[in-house]
Amino acid sequence: MIRKYFSGHDDPGGIRELFTLALPMIISTACDGLMTFTDRLFLAKVGSEQMNAAMSGGVTLQVLIFFFVGLTGYSTALVAQFFGAGEKHNAPKAAFQAILVTLAAWPVIILLKPLTFLFFEVMNIPESQIGYQVQYLNILVWGSLFGMMRYTLGCYFTGIGKTRIVMTATIVALVVNVLLDYVLIFGKLGLPQMGIRGAAIATISGAFSAMAILIAVYLGKTNRRQFAVTRSFRFEQWIMKKLFYFGTPAGLEMFLNFLAFSIMISLFHSQGDAVATASTIMFNWDLISFIPLIGMEIAVTSLVGRYMGAGQPEVAQHAAISAIKTGIFYSAVILVLFLFVPESLVRVFSPQAPDPVFEEAVSIAVSMIRIAALYVLAEAVMLALIGALRGAGDTHFTMVASVTVHWITLPILYFALNVFGFSVPFSWFLLVLFFLVFCWVLVIRFRSGKWKKIRMLHPEVT
Structure with a gap:
């Protein structure tokens, strides 16, 4: 089956070349997803409130750091284009500029931390959750430098095509994180049970170990x-x-999108503990399906950047199409799981002690996971096209289009839940429809071919 899939696709920009580059990144991003998933799964055994707090707190941290992550992450495309153009000596120069930005960003993130606590209060987060959320975020902010440095160094190795190094570092981070999760969250080896604080310490310890390897x-x-x-x-x-x-x-795209996503999570969580639990479970499984596609996006950004730097835009286009085909193949498997065994997926998060809130959340989560099956297919196309457009330098368009769609969804969700009184699953369905529209916008932009005319390495910036 695998041999047939690759047959005829070993030309430049084909599926074989893309998959060779992408597989280590898919494994790397899957490990990232497993780290987050394990945090929340273990915390679910302690209590739904701590699991929900880890979801909201983790997304809030991403809001704080993701402008800088998006900015420094573009060094992948710069490094790849220098590498493709034969200017290997400039590749580490691009990486070092991203390192400088990362070091300057860390104190800014720490100074912005008090604003997040104010945000929690404004969004009416349940009292049972907010204390845990503050504890979790407070630890993660101080350790955020390790995660950002790990990401920045990973961009360099991805840009020059050495994705196995990134994969190895991430696997080590996963092992460290999961082991410490078990020990610290549940209080093993004679240590006290730390719950959500243990999950935060495990997360930054895993990031530090990966950073050290890179x-x-x-x-x-x-x-x-x-x-x-x-x-x-x-x-x-x-x-x-x-x-x-x-x-x-x-x-800006990553910051504004994750700010919108954070508000979206808070709108769901403000509907009560059962809805908070249901939406957290659904987004946990969406994360598992989504994260490997980010590995594909990173790989296609690198590959498109390399061929654009080498002056071969048609091969770059072929690489993007290869990414779409591969992503759809993967997403079809996820779609089957989401449609046919959603309740089994939900009950993975069953707490150790009987919990009436969890039981109330089960039916809501099942419906939301089934609806998410549509979203997964759209994600495969969206991330492949976004990766290709970014690799070519068409970042201004992707920012405007993506941010617009994400922020349109917020008033839709607010009015659906709080004004019209629609059910949570139907409100989620409306959001999925709008992301399908965004997918079509990206297809139109890609087919226009305007991105092929961008020349990043000319002496002029534009």
């Missing part, structure tokens, strides 16, 4: 000699200018 390889002899790394440790204005020009839209 730094060691980045500064290793092979990488230093091949890419002249030691001569890259300086501010390069022209590269930093490109990073900000092309990366700022990506950063």
Whole structure:
């Protein structure tokens, strides 16, 4: 079956080349998803309130860091284009500019932390949840530097096509995180039961271990000699200018989208403990289905960037189409699971002690997971096209289109839940419909071919 799938697709930009690059990134992002999933699964055994708090607190942290993650993440495309153009000495220079931005971002994130606590109060988060949420976020903010540095260094290795290094570091992070989750959340090996605080400590410990591995390889002899790394440790204005020009839209897109997503989560959670539990379970399973597709997006960004840097836009287009085909194949499997065994998926999160709130949430979560089956297919196409457009430098369009759609969904959800009194599953269905519209907008942009005319490596920024 696998051989037939790859047959005839081993040309440049074909499925074989894409999959070779993407598989380590899919495994890496899947490990990231498993870390988050395990946090919430273990916390569900302690109590639904702590699981819900980890969901909201984790998304809030992403709101704080994702502008910088989006900005520095664009170094993947810059590194890939330098690499594709034969300018290997400039690849680590682009990476170092992203490292400088990451180091400068950390104190800003810490200073913004009090605003998040005010946000929790404004959104009427249930009292049973908000205390845990503050504890969780407070620890994650202080350890956020490790996660951001790990991501920034990973962008460099992805850009030069060495995704196995990123995969190895992420697998180590997963092992560290899951082991510490078990020990700290439940209080094993003679340690006190820490619950959600233990989950936060496990998360930043996993990020630190991955960061340490990536730094060691980045500064290793092979990488230093091949890419002249030691001569890259300086501010390069022209590269930093490109990073900000092309990366700022990506950063703004991620920040504004996750801010919208955070508000969306809060709107669901404000409907009561049962709805909070149901939506958290649904988004946990959506995360598991979604995260591997992010690996595909990162890979296609790198591959498209490489071929655009080499002056081969038609091969870059072929790579994007290969990503769409692969993503749809994967999403079809998820669709079957979501449609036919949703209750089994929900009951994975059953607490250790009988919980009437959880039982009330089961039917709501089942309906939401079935509706999410439509969303997963759209995600496969969306992420492949977004990755391709970003790799080519078409970040301004993707920012405007994506942010517009995400923020339109918020008043729709608010009015559906709080004004018209629609059910939670039907309100979720309305949001899914709007994301299907966004998918079609991306298809139109991709088919227009305007992205093929962007030349990132010209002396002019534009």
